[in-house]
Amino acid sequence: MNLSIVIPLLNEEESLSELHQWIVTVMTANNYSYEIIFIDDGSTDSSWQKITHLSKTNKNVKAIRFLHNYGKSQALHAGFAKAQGEVIITMDADLQDSPEEIPALYDMVMHKEFDLVSGWKKKRYDSVLTKNMPSKLFNWAARKTSGVKLHDFNCGLKAYKNTVVKNIEVSGEMHRYIPVLAKNAGFSNIGEKVVVHQARKYGTTKFGMERFINGFLDLITIWFISRFGKRPMHLFGALGVLMFVIGLLSAVYIGITKLYKLYNNEPAILVTSNPWFYIALTTMIIGTQLFLAGFLGEIILRTKNNEERYKVSETL
Structure with missing residues (x-):
């Protein structure tokens, strides 16, 4: 199987059908063998019903449903464990990540031999004060602390070799630092690609300013773990x-x-x-x-x- 597309979500009922059709169109156009793995992180709307319907119409759709909201890191951990593709793509379910980027990401991993390729939302459609500026500060601190030279650690659109996701442990709130976890596990060939960032079409964001506070605290944690976690x-x-x-x-x-x-x-x-x-x-x-x-x-x-x-x- 060429691709596993892992999509964690929380209350995204409006976007799921459109996202699914968009992914299928891209997969068909490029003749990829694929699976789409939705991880419902405790949604309280009709997201699971939508996913169930999609799985009945498309045998490539697989899904995991959590009993309640455990967080994005836990959702990715479950998705990585289930994924079988040579390349694993992660993306958000809110239509802000474009499936049109998948072929280029796949090519970078398969043919340019990157272990991991992270998306970079160079042009963003988020609020400057509440998201853009804090994100720039956070990414600067993450680069200086981890030594991983990425512009956008928070971008949900990433591509991985199968061996990478099977050899890293994503826990707590560490989904922001998967490239750092990969580097610490010995996967040092980490690339970056500018990707299109689209304005949210449905609903509202599930993350507030507290994610940046938590992000900096997690940054301290991963700095310690990477240097002294085993000693x-x-x-x-x-x-x-x-x-x-x-x-x-x-x-x-x-x-x-x-x-x-x-x-x-x-x-x-x-x-x-x-x-x-x-x-x-x-x-x-x-x-x-x-x-x-x-x-x-x-x-x-x-x-x-x-x-x-x-x-x-x-x-x-």
Whole structure:
């Protein structure tokens, strides 16, 4: 099979039939063998009924329905697990991503040997203040932090080799950082393509300003995971030992100073009356706690079990 098109959605009943027909037209024109995988992330409208009807009229339509809204990352994780195509395309269901871009993305992965190709919505039709400017700031921070030189991490239109999606773990709210996850997994040949961004035709966006706040928090998380996720002791242990040694040396200095003054019959205050004694003690305690945090992190990494992150109610 050439293509698996993975489409996470939430309450997009108006656009599904049009999107499906558009994709089918492109697939037929290019003679692709394909599957369309809709992941209904807990829609409360008639999205699932629409998908069920489409699956009856087109055997290439497959679908997963979550019991309730778990988030885009979980939807993509489920779609990636089900996908069987040589190339996996992800796109949003709101008609802002154009299926006409799929052949070029497919060609870049199959013939130019990119592991992953990310879309770049160079010209956007979103609000400048609420989306464009925060998005530019977010993408700049993501580039600087991750080392992945993409202009648009948030673009839902991406193409992947099958081996990429089968070897990355998309969890939490990490769908924005799939290129970073791919890079950390060893897939470094990451490309970018300018794609057409269309104004939303139906409904309203499901994302607000909080996605940028969450995005920056997730950026810190993935920075930590990419550098210390497999070796937390290297960070916490090193900081803990450093703080403990500083505290210990300070305490030793205070003790030697006290003994020196006593030996020379000089007036000396009680050690416990010296504020530096408590600073040294606190530093040693914090250092010990950091070291233990790194130690516990190493134990958790070696004993963790895969947890269930979402529940599926139906599949097609």
